[in-house]
Amino acid sequence: MGYETxxxxxxxxxxxxxxxxxxxxxxxxxxxxxxxxxxxxxxxxDREVFAAILTAEGDRAFCVGADLxxxxxxxxxxMKKQRALFVKTFTAVAEFPKPLIAAVNGFALGGGCExxxxxxxxxxxEKAAFGLPEVGLAIIPGGGGTQLLPRVIGRNRAxxxxxxxxxxxxxxxxxxxxxxxxxxxxxxxxxxxxIMREITKNxxxxxxxxxxxxxLGVELELHTALALEAECYNVCLATEDRDEGxxxxxxxxxxxxxxx
Numbered sequence: 001m002g003y004e005t006x007x008x009x010x011x012x013x014x015x016x017x018x019x020x021x022x023x024x025x026x027x028x029x030x031x032x033x034x035x036x037x038x039x040x041x042x043x044x045x046d047r048e049v050f051a052a053i054l055t056a057e058g059d060r061a062f063c064v065g066a067d068l069x070x071x072x073x074x075x076x077x078x079m080k081k082q083r084a085l086f087v088k089t090f091t092a093v094a095e096f097p098k099p100l101i102a103a104v105n106g107f108a109l110g111g112g113c114e115x116x117x118x119x120x121x122x123x124x125x126e127k128a129a130f131g132l133p134e135v136g137l138a139i140i141p142g143g144g145g146t147q148l149l150p151r152v153i154g155r156n157r158a159x160x161x162x163x164x165x166x167x168x169x170x171x172x173x174x175x176x177x178x179x180x181x182x183x184x185x186x187x188x189x190x191x192x193x194x195i196m197r198e199i200t201k202n203x204x205x206x207x208x209x210x211x212x213x214x215x216l217g218v219e220l221e222l223h224t225a226l227a228l229e230a231e232c233y234n235v236c237l238a239t240e241d242r243d244e245g246x247x248x249x250x251x252x253x254x255x256x257x258x259x260x
Contacts, residue, residue: 005032006039007057013050013200014193015043022058027067028111030082033089040092047259050204051099053192054119056106059127059185065110065134083142086111090143093118097208099199103192104128105185109167114143117152120211122179123195124170125188130178131167151218153177203241204259209233 007018017039019026026032043049056062066086071079093100093115102108102119109131116122116130124130132141132149140146141162150158153176161168173179183191199207209232217225236242240260248255 003035003039005029006035008039008042010049011193012197013048013204014196015046015049015052017043017052017054019056019063022056022060024067024069025061025064025107026056026058026112027064027069028086029067029070030085032067033082033085036089037092040096044097047204049098050200050202050207050257050259051101051196052096053101053103053196054093054115055103055189055192059105059125061106061112062102062104062108062128063112063115064107065112086143090114090118094144094148097211098204099207099211101192101196101199103188104130104170104179105188110134110141111143114141114145114148117148118144122173123181123183123188123192124173124179125185126170126182127185128170128173128179128182129167130170130173131165132162133165133167135163136165149178201254203236203239203245203255203257205239205241206236209235 003020005019005021007020009016017036019032021027021029021032043052071082074082090111100119102116102122104116104122104124106125106127107129108116109129110133113130113132132145134141134145141149146162149162157176160166168176170179170182174182181191213229213232217228220228241255241257244257245255
């Protein structure tokens with residue numbers, strides 16, 4: 001399926017979903033939000049896709065947040081409708097059931113930073129920059145930033161970045177624990193694909209259940225979290241992939257997983 005504002009490609013069990021409005025610094029438009037919702041649903045339903053990358057075309061910006069030029073032409077009612085759509089889109093990224101890794105290749109500001117935060121982890125180019133500058137426009141981060149950033153880097157550090165609206169470099173983001181890896185710009189996709197191949201050699205149902213256990217369990221008290229883990233484990237136990245994994249181990253060969 002083709003998308004107006006996104007580029008979707010596949011390599012084996014890996015999908016690469018790229019914002020494709022480089023002339024607009026990949027700003028989040030209404031159409032981008034619609035395209036992203038549809039693409040994520042497509043990838044969720046595609047059994048051949050075990051994991052996905054969220055990145056961007058061009059080397060200047062991953063995403064600089066909402067398209068403010070588009071908003072200049074919108075009524076207050078239109079903005080309310082767009083806001084509801086954006087919330088739905090950020091939620092879809094955060095709740096995507098398969099591993100979703102952000103490869104950030106430039107400015108990740110406002111909603112762009114929040115999209116990266118909604119992913120499972122971030123790999124950044126040395127040229128990347130991160131920030132939540134919304135307070136400078138008399139609003140607050142509204143794509144999960146006030147909730148996700150404190151969970152990643154701690155409450156007080158998150159407050160400082162949100163209250164000041166300050167931008168930070170990729171290296172600063174790494175030191176804060178916001179990103180997992182910082183690599184030269186020309187190595188960004190190579191490094192991301194290297195990690196994705198490590199991920200997608202594993203059972204896709206196990207990957208989804210591991211993500212579910214971590215994401216839901218981290219906010220629970222330990223007794224309940226362990227019960228959740230057991231539930232997720234039992235889902236894997238009843239799959240054909242689990243049987244294939246054991247068989248391949250005993251036969252000393254690589255398993256062929258099918259998501260069944």
